[in-house]
Amino acid sequence: MNKNNSPIIELKNVAYSYTEDRPVLTDMDFIARKGEVVALIGPSGCGKSTTLRLITGQLHPEQGVVNIFGKDIANFSLKKLYEMRKDFGMMFQFGAVFTDMTVYENVAFPMREHTDLPEVAIRDLVLMKLQAVGLRGTHQMMPSELSGGMARRVALARAIALDPQIILYDEPFAGLDPISMHRAAELIRKLNDSLNACSVIVTHDIDEAMMISDNLYILFDGVEVAKGSPEDIRNHPNEMVQQFLKGKSDGPLQFHYPASPLYQDLNIPEEIFN
Numbered sequence: 001m002n003k004n005n006s007p008i009i010e011l012k013n014v015a016y017s018y019t020e021d022r023p024v025l026t027d028m029d030f031i032a033r034k035g036e037v038v039a040l041i042g043p044s045g046c047g048k049s050t051t052l053r054l055i056t057g058q059l060h061p062e063q064g065v066v067n068i069f070g071k072d073i074a075n076f077s078l079k080k081l082y083e084m085r086k087d088f089g090m091m092f093q094f095g096a097v098f099t100d101m102t103v104y105e106n107v108a109f110p111m112r113e114h115t116d117l118p119e120v121a122i123r124d125l126v127l128m129k130l131q132a133v134g135l136r137g138t139h140q141m142m143p144s145e146l147s148g149g150m151a152r153r154v155a156l157a158r159a160i161a162l163d164p165q166i167i168l169y170d171e172p173f174a175g176l177d178p179i180s181m182h183r184a185a186e187l188i189r190k191l192n193d194s195l196n197a198c199s200v201i202v203t204h205d206i207d208e209a210m211m212i213s214d215n216l217y218i219l220f221d222g223v224e225v226a227k228g229s230p231e232d233i234r235n236h237p238n239e240m241v242q243q244f245l246k247g248k249s250d251g252p253l254q255f256h257y258p259a260s261p262l263y264q265d266l267n268i269p270e271e272i273f274n
Helices: 048-055 078-085 104-115 117-130 148-160 178-195 206-212 230-234 239-246
Strands: 007-019 022-033 037-041 063-068 087-092 166-170 196-205 215-220 222-228
Touching: 007 048, 007 196, 022 037, 022 048, 022 063, 022 196, 022 215, 022 222, 037 048, 037 178, 037 206, 048 063, 048 166, 048 196, 087 148, 104 117, 104 148, 117 148, 117 215, 148 178, 166 178, 178 196, 178 206, 196 206, 206 230, 215 230, 215 239, 222 230, 222 239
Parallel strands: 037 196, 037 215, 087 166, 166 196
Antiparallel strands: 007 022, 007 063, 215 222
16 A cells, blocks of 8 residues: 555545534545545544545535545536546445345446446456455345345445445444454455555444554544544544543533523423422
8 A cells, every 4th residue: 555645535624514504514624545444433413424425526515625536526517427436336324235136136237337348247247246255155146135244245246346446335334243344344454455446434333443444534523633543543632532432421522412401491490490
């Protein structure tokens, strides 16, 4: 891995909000290079999945720049966005395999959609991708016949079907048992290295992210509060970072969303309520 090469993905001072009174991202900076696995970590609603949508051009920043392969994608036409996305592989949350297709057909789908390869070539490639995720023997099976972890690996084989330069993972470990989670993490790292790709993982699973990531970004309420190597993050002085890493209930991160005092909403005098 060459960490001195130019960024494949770069967000500079990016801001985005779904409503005027609640920004999702504020002054977000993010870099991912070829050969790297980079994790986006933080509580639910902190802007992780929004960052993925900005990277793919599904959303456009209200402020700042999103560069992919060194080009600002804000003014890309729809046709140019589609062309760019051919260099992307996407593993959706919970896999999102096509339930009415066999394992083989799931992995073959992007090859048929985006290439003119003959079926004999597609067959060989599908079997090779399934071999890479340890599931070549399931190619004639339906997703309903697989465990959740196996279905997730089918989704991973589909995500790498076209040897993408960028692979995006939205909560790839959600719902997996500890053994499947660990194997999935190892597989993500192995596939990224073999493809020399650039992988971005959105996840809540800190241990797995620490194990396979070159760099991590931690977001709270749309603000980047920490970034760096796993060692940098472990030793970060920010109290919110340490609370999140250790899963502590007490700390600057509060359980309750900000609201007026309960006695006011219940129309009860404060002295009686207390």
